[in-house]
Amino acid sequence: MADKVASALNGIHQQSSLMQQCLADGNLMQALKHVSNFLNELRTSSVTPKQYYEIYMAAFDQLEIVSSYLASQPSGNHQRPFLDSLYELVQYAANIIPRLYLMMVVGTTYMQQPKAPVTDLMKDLIEMCKGVQHPIRGLFLRYYLSQRTKNLLPISTDEEFRATIDFLVSNFIEMNKLWVRLQHQGHSSEREQRIRERNELKILVGSQLVRISQVIDEYQGDSYSAIGYYRDRVFPIITQQIVACRDVLAQTYLIDVLIQIFPEEFHFATLDGFLAVMLQVHPNLNKSELVNGLVARFVKYQQDKAEKKQREEEEELTAQENETKEEETSEDAKKESQKDEKKQKETQDKETQENETPGESTEEVKSEEKDDKKSEEKEDKSDDHTEVKAEDKTTSNADKDHKTHDGAEAKATDTDEANDKPNASENEAKVEESSAKDEAPKPNEDTKPNVDDSESDKDKTDQQSQVTDSQKDQDAAASPKGDLSASLAQLSLTDDLSSQLFAVFWDFYLQLFESDPEMPASEHSQFLAAIIQISLAFDVDHEQHRENMAKVYEFSGKHLEAGQSVDILVAPLAFMQSPADLKNSQYQRTLFDQLDIPGQRRVAHAIISRLLTVEAPFQSTEEIDGVFQYLSVLICEQPEQTTSVDLGLTTTVKINDQDIPQSFLDTQEQLCKILHLIKPPGTPIDTVSALQYTRRMWLNKSKQNIVFTYPTLVETILYHLQVFGFALKRVPQKRRSPTHIATLKNQFKQVSVVLNELYMAHPERSYEILQLYLHAATVADNVGFSDASFEYINQALVLYEEQLSMGSTDNYYASASPHDALGGSSASYMSVIALVNSVGIKRSYDKDAYVELAAKVTHYGSRLLRKQDQCRAIYTSAHLWWWTDDYGFEGELFQDGKRVLECLQKSLRVADSCMDPYLSLKLFIEILNRSIIFALYGAPVDVPYINGLLSLIRTNITELEADKLNSANADTEAVLFHISKRIFSRTCEYIVQQQDDGRLVGVMV
C-alpha cells in the first residue's frame, strides 16, 4: 500500500517538473497534458483515505502552480477571454477526474478575474461534479472545489449571495451523500474500518457547514437578516438532508457541528425545527448528548449575557455620571474611550475563547492522527497544513459570532444612550428597564395553561415569532437605521423565546418519550437534566421555575426506573446559589428516596461540593433541614468492608484496628466543612443553636460516625461561644444582661452533653475527647465561666480515671523511645501532660479548688506505670505550683515554692531509681533544665541545688564513660550517651550565657 502512495507521489513530482518546464517554455498545451497525467494518480482506488489525502495534497500543491501561472497570463482577446476558452478546452480530457480538477483550476482562476461570469462558473462546476460518484474521490474533489472557491464566493449582491448559498449547500449535500455512501462500500465485514475511515474524513464535510456559516455571517445586504435567512432558507435544507441520510455517524457529527458553528441566536430562531429534527433522527443516535450540547450553549449564552448586562450597566452608569458632569462637546471623546474599553474586552473574550474552543472536531482529527503510528513525516506536515486551516476557520468563526453578538449589544446600549440624552437622567432609563422587566413574565402566564397541549403551544410560538418578524420588518422599514433596530428586535425575540424555552423543550421531550420508548434510560435522565438546566438558566421567575421543576420531577418519578435519576438531581445543583434552593422540593425528595444508596451518595456528594464552591452560609433551620435531608445518607454511611479494602487496592487508614478507606474519611471531612457554613444571621449564640440543632436532628443519626464530625462541631461551637463570651466580658459587669449569661451558661452545659454523648459512643477515643474537654474548659475559663470550666475539668478527670489511667501501652505512642522527652509514651502519660498543661493555665478558679485540682493531677503523674513517665509527669506538674504572668493575667499569681521543690525532688528520686543508667542520666539532665527554668522564674530553686544536680550528672557521666566498653550493645548506648552529653553541654552553655546577663550567679559550670 505504501508503495502505491510512494509511486503515486513520485509520478506526480515527475509530471509536475515536466509541467513546470513546459510552463517556463510557454507551452501551455503540453503543460496541461502533464497536469492531466499527474491528476490521473488521483484516480486510484486502492489506497486508504489517509493515503489518498497524501496524494491529494501533493496534487493540490502542483495545481496551485498552474493556477498562479494562468492568473499571470494576458487575458486573451476581447470577445473570448483566454481563460474562457481554456475552460472549454480542458473539458476534452477523456477521464473525468483529471477533467474536473482541471476545470476547477481554470474555472476558479477565471473567477478571480474581473468581469468573470462567476455565478455561472460556480453553477457549472457544482453540476459537473456530480459525475464523480466514488465516495472518496468525490469527497476530495468537492473539498478541492470548496478550498479553491473559499475566497472567491461572491456576496456583493442579493442574487450572488443566493447563488453562493446554493452552491455551498448543494456541495454540502452531495458531500454528505458521498460520505454516507462510503459506509456501504466494500465487504460488510469491514464495517468497523469503514467507520474509522469515515471518521477521518468527516472534517471535509463539516468544513462545508463552517463555510456556510461564514458566508451567512459576512453578507451585508439591505433588509437582510442573517438569522431569518438561516431559519428560512438554510436550516430546513440542511436538516432535511441530515434527517434523510439516516446514518448515525453523519447525524451525530453534523448536528454537533451545526450546534457549534452557528451563534446561539440562530439556534433560538430554529429551535422548533431543531427539536423536530431530533425526533426524526436515527433511533440509535445519542440524542441527549446533542441536545445537551445545545443546552450548554444556551446556558452559557445566558450567563454571558447576564454578565455583560451587568458590566454594561455599570459602564453606562459611569458614563452617564460623566456626561452630566462634562460638556456636550467632550462626549465624543468619551464614547471613543468607551468603545476602546469594549474592544479590549472583546479581545480578551476572544482570547479566552480561542483558548477554550479549538473546535471539537479538529481536536478529534488530531488525536486520531496522532494515534496513527504509520504516519510519516510527510503526512504530518500536510496534515498540519489543513489542521491549521480548519482550526483557523472554526476560531475565526467563533470570533465572528462573538463580534456580531458584541456588536448587537453595543448597538443596543448606544440606542439606550441616545434615548436618554434628551432626558439626561439615569432614573428614566431605569424606569424603562424595570417596566420592560415587568412585562417580560407576562407571556409566560399566557402560555401556562397551554403547556400540556403541545400543538397549540407550538402554534403560539410560531405566531409569536411571526409577530416579532413583522415587527422587525416594520422597524426596518420605519427607521433609517434599519439593521440597528433589526438587531434590537432580534434581541427581544430571544427574550421572548427564553421564557418559553422550557415549554418548548418539555414538549419535545414528551414527544420523544412517546415516539421512542426504547431509548435507554441514561438518555432519559440526560434529557431531563438538560431540561432542568434550561429552566434554571432562563426562567428568571422563580415561581415558574419551581413549577417546571415539579413537572420534571413528577414525570421522572413516574416513568424512570429508580436509580436513573441521579443526573436529574445533580443537574440543578450547578445553578444552586445558596442552601435555600434545596428546600421545599417535594418531588425532588421523592425522586431522591427512590435512588439506591450509591446514587444517593453521588447526589449528596454533588450537593456538598456545590455548597463548598458557592460558600453561601445557611440562613435558617429550614435550610439546614433542606440540605441535610440529602446529606444524611453520608452521615449514616459506614466505611465499606470490601475485598478491595482487604487487598489494599483502595487507600485505607488504620484507625483503632479498623481499615477505613480514605474516600470515607474524605466524605466525613466534607461534612465537617459543611458545618462551617452553618452561620445564620444574628449573634454567635444563634449560630451555636443552629449547630446544636443540626447535631440533634441529623448528625447524631449514626453514633458510629459522630467521632468524625463531633470534634469539628464542638470546636466550632466553642469558637462561637468564645466570641460571644469575650464580647460579654467587655461589657461592664453591672450592665451584663443576665439572660446572656444564662444562655452562655446553658450553651456550655450543652457542650458538655455533646461531649458526653460522644464519650458514651466512643470510649475508645477517650484521649481525643479528653482534649476536647480540656479545650472547652480553657474556653470557659477564658470567658470567666469558672464553674463550667471546673466542671469540664472534672469530667476530664473522670474520663481519665475511667479510661486512661490504666495506661494501656498499645496506643499511638507505644513505639516512642523512652529517651525521647517529647515523643510521648502511653495514652495515660499523654493525658496527664495534657491535664497539667490545661490546669496550669486556669486562672479563674477558686484557690482551694485549684490546689486540690493541682494536687490531684500531680498525684496522677506520680502513679504512672513507667519510671520515666512518672519522672517527667512530676517535674511537669511542678509548673502547676508556680504561675507566671505569661498569659497577661493581672490578678495575684499563685506561687508555692515548697511544692515546686518537692516535685523536683520527687522526680529526681524517681529518675535515680531507674534501672537503665543512660535513661537516668537523661532524666537528670531534663530535671536540671527544669530547675534552671524555675530558677529563672524566680522559684526557690537555689544555686546549691543546681550545683548539686550538676555534680551528680558529671559523676554519672564519668562513671558511664568508664564502663561503656563493657556493655553488650555498646553501639546504641554510645549513641544515647553521646546525645545526653550533647544536651548537657548545651545546657551548660546556656547557663554561661545567663550568667553573662547576671543571672544564675554562682552556678559552677
Added chain:
Amino acid sequence: MSLFFKSPLDIEIRLDDDGHRQYTEIKSSVSGRVDKLPVYKDGESVKGTVTIRTREGRRVEHTGVKVQLMGSIEINTDGVSTSDFLTMGKELAVPGIIDHEVSYPFEFKNVEKQYESYRGKNAKLRYYVKVVVSRKSSQELTREKELWVFQYLQPPPPTDDRALTSVKMDVGIEECLHIEFEYSKSRFNLKDVIHGRIYFQLVRLKIRHMELRLVRREEVGTAPNQITDIETLVRYEIMDGAPVKGETIPIRLYLSGFDLSPTYSDVNKRFSSRTFLSLVLIDEDARRYFKQSEIILYRD
C-alpha cells in the same frame, strides 16, 4: 508510373484561393500522412490555373489538353470499384506541341457538389481536378489535385419534431439496472455540444465507471454483401464510481475538438456513414453494458 518513366511534362494545378480559402487537414487513409486540402462549398466555382512545363527543353506533342472536375466514390469491397457521380470537363488546348511553359486558367462555374468529401475505411468520396494531356502514341499524362468539399446544410427543418426536442430513453436490465437518459436533441452540428443527463432509477450493479462514446458506423454496399466498419472515435468518461438510486449525472461533450464527419446516409446508394452515441457502463467485474442511439451530425 512516373517513377519508371519520367514524365516529360511537369503539370501543375493551382487553385485560386483568393487569400482566404479555408484549408482542412485530412488524415490520409494510406500512410497516416496529413493532407492539407482547400475547402469548397456546394455551388462554389472551382477556379484555377494549369501550368505545364516541359522538362529539359523537350517538345511534347499532344492531341489536346483538358481539365476535368471529378466527383467519385471509391468503394473497397472486393477490390476497389470507383464510380463517378460528377464529371465536368473543359478543353484547355487544341492538339499541338508544347515546348515551353504554358498556363491555362480554368474555371468551373457554380458547380453543384452534391456530397461532402469523405474518407472512411472502405469508402471514399473525393473531388478532384484532373488535367489530362493526351498523346497520340503513348499514354496520356494526367495530374490530379484533390479538393475537399464541405456540405453546409441549413439548420434542420422543424418538421421533424423528435429531432428537435430532447431524446429520452429508458434502458435497463430487469431487477438489476434501470436508467433513463436524456439528450437535449438528436441532431448536432459539428461544433455543437451534446448536453444531457442520466437518471439512475435502479442500481444493483457495482458500476465502476461510465463512458460516453462516439462510434462511426460505415456501411458499404448493399444488403447481401454489405461491409460494415465500426470505429470508436471518442471515449469520454462521464462518471466515476457507483451512483445510487436517484442520482443524476450530467453529460456535456464538446464536439468541435474531435474529427467527426457529418452523417451521410446512403450516398449515391453506395455507402453510408453514421455516428452513434453510445453509453457504456462498466461494472467492477469489467462487464460492459451499453446502449447506442444514433445522432445526426451535420455541418452548418
